[in-house]
Amino acid sequence: xxxxxxRPAPSDARLDATGAIDDFGAIGVRMVFAGGEEIYAxxxxxxxxxxxxxxAVRTTRLLSDGRxxxxxxxYPGDLVGLESGAAHRFSAEALGDCExxxxxxxxxxxxxxxxxxxxxxxxAATSRELERTQEHLMLLGRKTAxxxxxxxxxxMARRVRGDQVxxxxxxQDMADYLGLTIETVSRMVTxxxxxxxxxxxxxxxxxxxxxxxxxxxxxx
Amino acid sequence: xxxxxxRPAPSDARLDATGAIDDFGAIGVRMVFAGGEEIYAxxxxxxxxxxxxxxAVRTTRLLSDGRxxxxxxxYPGDLVGLESGAAHRFSAEALGDCExxxxxxxxxxxxxxxxxxxxxxxxAATSRELERTQEHLMLLGRKTAxxxxxxxxxxMARRVRGDQVxxxxxxQDMADYLGLTIETVSRMVTxxxxxxxxxxxxxxxxxxxxxxxxxxxxxx
DNA sequence: CGTTTCATTGAGTGCGATCAAGCCGTGTGG
DNA sequence: CCACACGGCTTGATCGCACTCAATGAAACG
Numbered sequence: 001x002x003x004x005x006x007r008p009a010p011s012d013a014r015l016d017a018t019g020a021i022d023d024f025g026a027i028g029v030r031m032v033f034a035g036g037e038e039i040y041a042x043x044x045x046x047x048x049x050x051x052x053x054x055x056a057v058r059t060t061r062l063l064s065d066g067r068x069x070x071x072x073x074x075y076p077g078d079l080v081g082l083e084s085g086a087a088h089r090f091s092a093e094a095l096g097d098c099e100x101x102x103x104x105x106x107x108x109x110x111x112x113x114x115x116x117x118x119x120x121x122x123x124a125a126t127s128r129e130l131e132r133t134q135e136h137l138m139l140l141g142r143k144t145a146x147x148x149x150x151x152x153x154x155x156m157a158r159r160v161r162g163d164q165v166x167x168x169x170x171x172q173d174m175a176d177y178l179g180l181t182i183e184t185v186s187r188m189v190t191x192x193x194x195x196x197x198x199x200x201x202x203x204x205x206x207x208x209x210x211x212x213x214x215x216x217x218x219x220x
Numbered sequence: 221x222x223x224x225x226x227r228p229a230p231s232d233a234r235l236d237a238t239g240a241i242d243d244f245g246a247i248g249v250r251m252v253f254a255g256g257e258e259i260y261a262x263x264x265x266x267x268x269x270x271x272x273x274x275x276a277v278r279t280t281r282l283l284s285d286g287r288x289x290x291x292x293x294x295y296p297g298d299l300v301g302l303e304s305g306a307a308h309r310f311s312a313e314a315l316g317d318c319e320x321x322x323x324x325x326x327x328x329x330x331x332x333x334x335x336x337x338x339x340x341x342x343x344a345a346t347s348r349e350l351e352r353t354q355e356h357l358m359l360l361g362r363k364t365a366x367x368x369x370x371x372x373x374x375x376m377a378r379r380v381r382g383d384q385v386x387x388x389x390x391x392q393d394m395a396d397y398l399g400l401t402i403e404t405v406s407r408m409v410t411x412x413x414x415x416x417x418x419x420x421x422x423x424x425x426x427x428x429x430x431x432x433x434x435x436x437x438x439x440x
Numbered sequence: 441c442g443t444t445t446c447a448t449t450g451a452g453t454g455c456g457a458t459c460a461a462g463c464c465g466t467g468t469g470g
Numbered sequence: 471c472c473a474c475a476c477g478g479c480t481t482g483a484t485c486g487c488a489c490t491c492a493a494t495g496a497a498a499c500g
Contacts, residue, residue, distance in 0.1 A: 141399035179361030
C-alpha cells in the first residue's frame with residue numbers, strides 16, 4: 001500500500017467580512033486561514049473564541065524538545081479556544097484552508113440577554129470538550145496502537161453521512177493525536193486494511209468495510 | 221527500598237448533616253465515605269456535583285477487559301463530577317475515608333442570584349478541570365515513564381506547604397493515572413530516589429531533595 | 441524530469457509490560 | 471509473645487510492542 005503527499009497552497013490570513021451564522025449571529029469577524037497557519041499561539045492570552053465555518057483546525061502543544069501532542073481536531077460548527085481562563089495551553093492551527101469566525105469574549109457581555117444565552121452555549125461546549133478530552137485520556141493511557149488507530153478511524157467515520165471518509169489531516173497529525181509515531185500509524189492502517197476492516201483509496205480517503213469487526217477492536 | 225501496606229478501616233457511608241462551607245453555603249448534604257467506596261458510578265446520570273471537604277477522591281474509568289484509567293485526584297475544596305451534561309464518563313471513589321458535600325444541580329436554580337453566582341463558579345471549575353485534563357493528555361501521550369512519575373511527584377508536592385508530602389493513593393492508582401504498570405512506577409520511584417532527587421520515608425510519604433533536578437526531568 | 445514532501449516498508453533496538461519471586465508491615469490466632 | 475498469613479510494594483528476568491533508523495515509493499510542483 002503506497003500513497004503520497006498532497007500539499008496545501010500557502011497564502012495569507014485575510015480579513016473577510018462580518019460573520020453571520022446561526023447561533024453566534026452577527027457577533028465576530030470572519031477570517032480565512034491557509035493550511036498550516038496559526039490561529040492562536042500556545043501561552044497567548046485567551047480573549048477570543050473561534051468557530052470553524054469551513055475547513056478543519058487542530059490544537060497542538062509542543063514540548064521544548066520538539067515532542068508534540070495534538071489536543072483535538074475541530075470541524076465546521078465547532079468552537080475552538082474554550083480551553084482556558086487566562087492563557088491558551090495549546091496553539092490552534094488551520095488544517096488546510098479554512099474559514100473561522102473570531103469572537104471577542106468580552107463583547108458577549110454587551111449583547112445582554114443574547115450574550116447570556118451565548119455564554120450558556122459556551123459552557124455547554126466546554127462541557128462537551130471536557131468529555132471528549134476524557135475519552136482521549138482513556139485512549140492515550142490504556143489503548144494499544146491498533147486500538148488507537150481503529151478508534152480514530154471509527155470516530156472520523158461517525159462525522160460523515162456516506163461511507164466514504166475524507167481525512168483532513170496527514171499521518172503525522174494522526175500520530176501526534178494518538179501518541180504514536182508516524183511509522184506505527186502507517187503500519188496499523190496497513191494492518192487494518194489487510195484484515196479487511198477498512199479500505200484506503202488514497203492515504204487521505206477510506207471507507208469502513210467491516211464496522212462490527214472494527215468496533216470489536218476498540219474494546220469499550 | 222522496601223515498604224509495605226497500610227490498610228484503610230472499612231465502614232459505611234453515613235449521612236451526616238446539612239453542610240455549610242464557604243462558597244456553597246448551606247446548599248447540599250454532607251456525607252461520609254469509607255476508603256474505596258463509590259461516590260457515583262460510570263454511566264450514572266450526572267445530576268449531582270460533589271465537593272470534597274476532607275480526604276481525597278479519584279475518578280476512574282474501566283475498560284471491559286479490566287484496563288483502568290484514573291481521570292484525576294481531588295482534594296479538599298475541589299469539585300468532582302462536573303465532567304458531563306448527561307451521564308458520568310468516569311466513576312468517582314473515595315480514596316481513604318472522606319467527607320463530601322453533595323449538591324443537586326437542579327437546586328442551584330432555586331437560589332436565584334446566588335445560584336447564578338454558583339453556576340459561574342461551576343463554569344470556572346469546569347474550565348480549570350479542562351486545563352488539568354489537557355495537561356494530563358500531554359503527559360500520557362508524550363512523556364516517558366520517568367518523566368511521568370517525576371511530573372506526578374512535583375504536582376503532588378505543589379499541593380502542600382512543607383516539604384513532607386503524604387500520598388493518599390497507592391502505587392496502583394499512580395500507575396493507572398500515569399498510564400503505566402505498578403512495577404514501572406515502583407522502579408521509577410526507586411530510580412528517582414537513587415538519583416537523589418526525592419527521598420521516600422515510607423511508600424506513601426516522601427520529600428523532594430533536589431527540586432531543580434526533578435524539574436529538569438519534566439522537560440516542559 | 442528532477443525536486444520536494446509525505447507515506448510505506450524493513451531491520452534492529454529498547455522501553456515498559458509481563459511473569460515470578462521476595463520483602464515488609466500489619467493483623468490474627470495459638 | 472511469637473508464628474503465620476495476607477496485601478501492598480519492590481526487585482529480577484524475560485518478552486514483545488512500539489520506536490528508531492534507513493531505504494524506497496508515490497504523488498505534486500516547478
